[in-house]
Amino acid sequence: MSRYLVTGAAGFIASRVSQFLMDAGHTVVGVDNLNDAYDVRMKDYRLQRLQKQELFNFVKMDISDKDAALALVDKGPYDGVINLAARAGVRQSVENPWVYVNTNVNGTLNMLEVAVRTGTKKFILASTSSIYGSNPPIPTPETASSDYPLQPYSATKKGAEALCHSYHYLHNLDVTIFRYFTVYGPAARPDMVMFRFCQWIAEGREVRVNGDGTQSRGFTYLDDIARGTILGLKPVGYEVINLGGHQVITINDLIHKVEDLVGKKANVIYQDRHPADVMENSANVDKARSMLGWEPQVSLEEGIPNLVNWYLSERSWVSQILTP
Structure with a gap:
């Protein structure tokens, strides 16, 4: 080996x-x-x-x-x-x-x-x-x-x-x-959007969104x-x-999915979009497919629940993780 x-x-x-x-x-x-x-x-x-x-x-x-x-x-x-x-x-x-x-x-x-x-x-x-x-x-x-x-x-x-x-x-x-x-996934960086939304919604905190939430990301x-x-x-x-970035979702739709899984309504606060952010982000992964034989296997419908379930199972300590 x-x-x-x-x-x-x-x-x-x-x-x-x-x-x-x-x-x-x-x-x-x-x-x-x-x-x-x-x-x-x-x-x-x-x-x-x-x-x-x-x-x-x-x-x-x-x-x-x-x-x-x-x-x-x-x-x-x-x-x-x-x-x-x-x-x-x-x-x-x-x-x-x-x-x-x-x-x-x-x-x-x-x-x-x-x-x-x-x-x-x-x-x-x-x-x-x-x-x-x-x-x-x-x-x-x-x-x-x-x-x-x-x-x-x-x-x-x-x-x-x-x-x-x-x-x-x-x-x-x-x-x-x-x-x-x-x-995205379990034990993600706490500055990443899915972890933050999961924590903020589960703990009843303000969900801060830079921009109007119509911006999209490929996850x-x-x-x-x-x-x-x-x-x-x-x-x-x-x-x-x-x-990466093969499945695209808007920030607003992502919030709704996390709301449904956590069972709580988000208290969304919209803020000015940061100049370092882009409006849209998704990958053409044809090269990874052809050169490496790589195919993504986990859909958002499976992956987001995995993240939420991990958060809820570790909630005693991850609820205290600092999220910028």
Whole structure:
């Protein structure tokens, strides 16, 4: 079986990728600095579940710290480096762009160096749909322009992608870059819309909506994203691939679905739309289908109840999770 280095291992997507790898019998060296970008109790919850398993080895460190990152060379070899660690969130990046550059650009550079110095042949990078800017074609293909990012978050991901290409060119590193669209599921980041709506409606809090709620998002369930990410371990040369965002729903309709499942009426407060937000977001995933054989399997009709049921079963503590 293989041995993989997974960064951001306590994160929403990376924790599920790590679990799926271990389910297949692979060993995971999981890296995370457990920062407070969002309520760390959620990261602790995910990490504790991983640490119960013998195939998981945890290293607490910040990938933007060059010396600490390069110490991972001595823990090699690896069959692949899966760099899912990132500072995420478009609005927060406007407030503190420096930490986004450190993690998303410098951290990616450090992980590329780890891959090269350990002779690792495969590198996966988590990028973002935000890279497509303000008016991409909908659904958005990988060929759409990514040259005009609207926020530091997407700008740093563009820089990380460019670094990956340079290492592919210089070192023949095989690279799959995934531009993730909106992902949802149990134990999601608390700044993500479905978690917030679930908590706010269940606990009778104000449901704050930026804009009039007619904006739409394409959602894909966590397990489908994790499966697709692992499929990206196959040799591709250098490819950028959309993943996610295959089922589109408006924010208002999403609220109604959560209301029905929770059994409570939402107290919706509409606010001005943030300039960092886009009105519509959905992915053209034809490339993932043709190149990786990836097909999403979990519909919104199945996935949203999974999230709500998880929330209600863990309500004693997740009701206290801070939601920005």
